Amino acid sequence: MTVSRAERRQRSEQRILGAARTLFAERGFERTTIRAVAARAGVDPALVMQHFGTKDDLFRRAVQAPPPDERAESPEGLVDHLLDTLGLKMGGLSEQSLAMMRSMLTHPDASATARAALGAQIDRLAAGIDAPDARLRAALLTTIMLGVTVGHQLLDIEELRDVPPEELAALLRPVLHALLPA
Amino acid sequence: MTVSRAERRQRSEQRILGAARTLFAERGFERTTIRAVAARAGVDPALVMQHFGTKDDLFRRAVQAPPPDERAESPEGLVDHLLDTLGLKMGGLSEQSLAMMRSMLTHPDASATARAALGAQIDRLAAGIDAPDARLRAALLTTIMLGVTVGHQLLDIEELRDVPPEELAALLRPVLHALLPA
DNA sequence: GGGTTCGCTCAACAACCGTAGAGCGAAAAA
């Protein structure tokens, strides 16, 4: 019944991290206060600082995502992989992705992280596109998916709500294909 | 050489509004302070409140855009009109659009305004699409343009920087067409 | 020209924010 000290520490760190992710994803960086995170984690605000140092550090920890799986990117599988990106399968995007996206337009740190993440995806995509303007095409593919995700997950546009994932995928497939060279 | 009182009033109101638009567009709502707006307008912070009442009111005034021109929306012209939306022509989007977009993910008011503006565009587009899922297609068209705009104007993705507008339009045209019924 | 209006500034308040340091109590080490 008793819990070891290290265990307690790790456990409350996880609770804080979870609370932070949720609030960052819902309200963004600026509107999320340390106090609110602490309250949601059932913890004193000072403990948050003690664990993560600074609010920016907490944010960095909260949004850091596991490295993307390096699956083989055959040109044909490109579009399918992109459609997965939407988070349509497996119950939506991770909370850390949402948290980062929610803040990427206002928080300089999140903006840089977002640019880096998108840049990485552009790199990955461009490698699978055989055209002189491969990077530009990859960038457009990426921002297109970004836009649909923002509209769907962050702005909650009603026309996209409750649409079966397969229907979205079916409509988007030819769209994405239109950016691949003939 | 002397200026009338009404003239002075209107003049500083415009300066404040301009400063607000610029800062809201650059940093978003939360990171823009009344003091910063006032400083940029060369004015006392209290005057900003006196003119606009509240920071939220100032934001509302700053982002309110002129009503979209009700040009005839022939189904063929749809795509061209959408490409204009990108702000590629005529030196980019208005500062009020950028200000609204910059804050739409974090400020509840801006979020509602953005949803409304996107909803209106979806309506307009859907009217020109002849398909049972016209609204869904219109929503996707809208969010796609949103994504490209966000990536280009707000995140400043380097692959999209300095790309001639015509090149972007040429690549996007088939993309958008892919969402119109055959 | 004298009184009034009013655009504008000055100074300040109350609330909230991120953050730091001292201290408590229980787990760990001796």
Place this chain on the structure above:
DNA sequence: TTTTTCGCTCTACGGTTGTTGAGCGAACCC
């Protein structure tokens, strides 16, 4: 058991924020 460690809370500080009310000076009205 005694001593030490350390996860955690309490309290509080300094700074910034949105916002307000009093007052000044110049344009306005008579």
